[in-house]
Amino acid sequence: MSDVGAGPIVREPVLRAPANRVSPQAIGFWTVSALIGDVVLVIGALVAWLVIPGAPGWVGLLVLLLAVAAVAHVVLMPRIRYRVHRWEVTDTAVHTREGWIGRETRIAPISRVQTVDSRQGALMRLFGLASITVTTASAAGPITVDCLDADTAAHVVARLTAITAATEGDAT
Amino acid sequence: MIPSPGNGWVRLSPRKLLLDPVKAVGQAVVPVVVALIGISQSDMRFWPLVFPLLVIAPLVFGALPWLTTHYRLTDTQIQVRSGILNKTTSTAPLDRVRSVDxxxxxxxxxLGLQKVQVGTGVDDDRITLDALAAADAHALRTSLLGRRIAAEPPPPMPARESDHDLGQGVWPGHVPGPAQAAPATVPPAPAVPLATIDWSWLRFAPFSLGRLVLLVGGLGVLSQVADELPIWNEDTATSAWEWLTQFAVVAIVVVLAVAGLGLWLVVSVAGYVLQWWGFRLVREHGSxxxxxxxxxxxxITVExxxxxxxxxTEPVLMRLxxxxxxxxLATGVEDGVTQVLPPCPRTVAVGVGEAVLEHPGPLTDPLVEHGPRARRRAWFRQLRNALDVIVLLAVGWWWFDLTWWWLAALGAAFLALAAVVGEASYRHLGHALADDHLVAGSGALARVRTVLETDGIIGWVVSQSWWQRRIGLADLTATTAAGTERVVVRDVRLEVAVALADAxxxxxxxxxxxxGSDQPQPAPHPT
Incomplete structure (x- = not known):
């Protein structure tokens, strides 16, 4: 048995990134949703610090740090996400990449796709966005393409539905 | 009496009329006794009213399911009807029947009865027939599984009044007689035995800790009861403690440990015997x-x-x-992971595994190691867990103002344990691709080897945490409809993961x- 974990191997194949970016509107959407969550969190911490009597001064410092982290999250996360998130649907497979600190790449063959859902929350509608979720017979396998612009999403759903309808078998 | 609906619909075994009231009485006994005590303490006048009610109610409620539940087998479906006001009809196409348990x-x-559960491959949708006469149940099972592989469906079953049938060992859908018995419609496939119980395997029972949870739970209940006992008050506790401390504490600990071990030995062996008595694993009808x-x-039947x-799985004690x-790992059954062997010698498990896979090798061949960086991560993960525990302990120590020497000793022990577990979990790590089978090694204390047919893979997930990205590792997940629906190859180099998935x-x-441009051919996967 060779130990392929050791030593540089330059000839191994690598996965290329999927072809398409998500909608640029996604930056605004992610910013607003992060802002809502973080503001609630920071205000909650601040109120708790002010209300609880006799809380020592360094707790205030923690609240300040939390606020700084929240600002960094709101400013940086959407931009990093926009650079990372990508998707591609070919005639044979669905391929996505997502994450901002970590990375997650998902691939499923279209022949194994069971359902195609699209979802549009209230906030997403403000930004003209929609998400598509493609599920397979595995609970570990759903693939979500976040934040496409609504027209593209409708096209992709129509195309995926057409392809999967033509596929036979029970996809397990 | 509600008339039988005819058209081939038959009832469950009439002996169910004995089964259900007994069960109902068993379930109702506590509230009934409570009610009786309450009544007897207040007033005796209602006795003539209440007592018949208490007897009749379980009988009625026991009889209703039998009166209202019918099932039948058509050419293409098994159908079950039940309910009085809300009638429900469950049907399952015969060619979708995956398991008959x-x-x-x-x-x-x-009472000579069997509960039959028919699985159709759709989650949470099992058809349950509780209960059929044992012979009927076996005939039904053979018929269902046999029909699934029969080239063409057998002729439709004759309609028959079920009231005449008293469950005398023939499946009601068939007129008695060898010519029409269910097995006769299918050429009898030879049953190939794969494993039978060998009582020398009993030696593994104490090393399998699955039942320890039950034992601890039982002891917990016991201690609750002990709290209620009148002898257990503060005075006796104090005097008992003084009495104890007069003797060597060590001796008491030893006695307790021996008693605990003895109890465990009895419980584990008894549990093993109860569960695996008469164990047989055979291959028949393609199942x-x-x-x-x-x-x-x-x-249990798995197609x-x-x-x-x-x-x-080799748990750490069983390894010893x-x-x-x-x-x-099966698709389309409610519980995709079915334990098919009791704790047994590794060679037996490997033998049966290879027989099921119809491939020698995947369970024994060495795995491709994941390299020094994966080892570092395995160590780091365990050490960090140990540090978390130590920090928590330190807070406790500071709070209760205890001796720090003890904490130092405990901390050292935890770190040593973490190092051992980290190294073990690295050694269990690995992957291979052999004869259309993806093999993944995993587990920290237990050594787990998962073998999945590549045909069963319905997608891939490559995920990297921030730490993994910095050192070029990834977790490769093969998604599947079988078993736990995922097989994870952990901490493998990203390039190796992609090559493995591609191959x-x-x-x-x-x-x-x-x-790479210098490589027109796909890289052969190193196995």
């Missing part, structure tokens, strides 16, 4: 068929076409004595794989 509690067995049980008997792989457990499912990654 029989189960019998002690009560069932006394794996498992029967076992001393008091409650189980009979082999739906078995996508196996998983062999060379034992292992084996499960099959396991040629063409699936197709367009998405970019290769």
């Amino acid at each position: 029989l189960e019998a509690s002690v009560l069932h067995r006394v 794996l068929h498992l029967t076992s049980g001393l008091l409650t008997t189980r009979s 082999e076409a739906k078995v996508r792989g196996v998983e062999m 004595v060379g034992g292992a457990e084996l499960s099959t 396991a499912t040629p063409g699936l990654l197709g367009d998405f794989v970019a290769r």
